[in-house]
Amino acid sequence: MYNFSVNSKLHEVASFQEFLEEFQISDRDLLFLNKFTYQDFLANLPLPCQLLFYEDYSTSEPSDEVVTHILQDLQGREIDRIIGVGGGSVLDTAKLLCIKDAQSYDDIYEERVPLVRDKGLILIPTTCGTGCEMTCVSVIDRPKLQAKIGKRIECNFADHAVLIPDLLMKIPHKVFACSAIDALIHAMEIFVNPLSGNFNKPFCREAIRLNIKNFQKMACEGMDAKFQVMDQFLLASSYAGIALSNDICGAVHACAMHFGGQHHVPHGESNYRFLVPVFSTYAELRPDGPELNELASIIRQELRVETDLQGTFQALDDLLDQILPRKRLREYGVREEDLPRYVERVYETQQRLLVANYVKMDQDQFLEIYKKAY
Numbered sequence: 001m002y003n004f005s006v007n008s009k010l011h012e013v014a015s016f017q018e019f020l021e022e023f024q025i026s027d028r029d030l031l032f033l034n035k036f037t038y039q040d041f042l043a044n045l046p047l048p049c050q051l052l053f054y055e056d057y058s059t060s061e062p063s064d065e066v067v068t069h070i071l072q073d074l075q076g077r078e079i080d081r082i083i084g085v086g087g088g089s090v091l092d093t094a095k096l097l098c099i100k101d102a103q104s105y106d107d108i109y110e111e112r113v114p115l116v117r118d119k120g121l122i123l124i125p126t127t128c129g130t131g132c133e134m135t136c137v138s139v140i141d142r143p144k145l146q147a148k149i150g151k152r153i154e155c156n157f158a159d160h161a162v163l164i165p166d167l168l169m170k171i172p173h174k175v176f177a178c179s180a181i182d183a184l185i186h187a188m189e190i191f192v193n194p195l196s197g198n199f200n201k202p203f204c205r206e207a208i209r210l211n212i213k214n215f216q217k218m219a220c221e222g223m224d225a226k227f228q229v230m231d232q233f234l235l236a237s238s239y240a241g242i243a244l245s246n247d248i249c250g251a252v253h254a255c256a257m258h259f260g261g262q263h264h265v266p267h268g269e270s271n272y273r274f275l276v277p278v279f280s281t282y283a284e285l286r287p288d289g290p291e292l293n294e295l296a297s298i299i300r301q302e303l304r305v306e307t308d309l310q311g312t313f314q315a316l317d318d319l320l321d322q323i324l325p326r327k328r329l330r331e332y333g334v335r336e337e338d339l340p341r342y343v344e345r346v347y348e349t350q351q352r353l354l355v356a357n358y359v360k361m362d363q364d365q366f367l368e369i370y371k372k373a374y
């Protein structure tokens with residue numbers, strides 16, 4: 001049986017001011033966010049709630065230690081709702097702050113406490129890629145394992161996911177590009193995931209279409225054109241997030257999770273390194289699959305090109321290179337002789353994702369993907 005659900009109430013809101021009024025924010029709410037979000041958008045608003053800044057705990061993606069530190073600081077505080085406003089790091093951490101009686105990340109990861117929430121959860125994205133306002137997964141860096149590990153916690157779907165495109169109007173270009181490409185990858189991986197069902201397909205199709213159409217607009221009109229269509233990028237991210245809340249990604253994310261953890265490379269950037277190497281390998285291994293061919297036809301339609309399967313992924317690569325120049329694994333300090341070890345670690349730590357590959361691949365085939373990305 002295949003199940004599909006949209007688990008949060010979804011809201012499109014014109015401004016943060018409107019959000020404060022509609023949701024009757026009070027001093028029993030905790031707003032968890034980045035300092036720059038506060039300074040750029042909220043500093044002049046009357047905020048009748050408690051504030052907690054991500055940067056007081058971490059300047060990179062969240063680790064198990066960071067989550068534990070915040071959980072301990074929140075002990076004894078009277079909080080009815082956690083409101084996470086941010087990118088993936090903030091939102092994934094915000095979810096974990098709602099678990100009843102958790103005093104450390106290991107309490108949650110190892111399920112030493114029942115995984116139930118005793119606080120409300122509202123998630124507001126300030127990037128257009130992770131879609132994690134729609135999911136119940138938190139991806140946390142586990143330095144001892146040298147990998148980022150995602151954990152699905154069923155109670156951690158937000159009560160409300162709130163889209164406010166205004167909050168993305170100062171997004172740095174690289175953050176935008178990496179996150180929008182991440183959303184595209186969510187939709188592409190889930191679209192060809194053999195375990196995914198039909199209900200997800202329209203969300204993936206529309207996310208792919210919107211992202212490629214608007215990347216194309218930016219390639220023609222300049223990078224600032226993204227601000228004219230930020231609402232569409234945000235919507236595409238959320239559509240892909242809905243898909244992601246029902247199904248998992250595959251090999252691109254599996255490679256990126258390990259690579260990102262090992263080299264401390266942000267999630268979207270790591271994913272981008274593996275996107276075309278994985279899909280061009282899929283095209284070599286099983287060129288006749290209907291999902292892969294439908295995906296290619298959506299891409300060709302939006303790019304207005306006529307070419308074969310491999311040519312399609314090459315054309316996509318060329319478009320993405322205009323949005324954010326490609327970078328090879330070697331430029332991050334990866335040594336060619338170590339590539340087999342990377343593959344082994346992906347197999348050891350990312351089995352959760354590898355089951356969702358479009359085709360089953362052995363370690364030699366994965367090594368070819370790494371060589372393409374190298």
Ligand SMILES: [Fe+2]
Pocket residue numbers: 130182186253267271
């Ligand atoms: Fe992702």
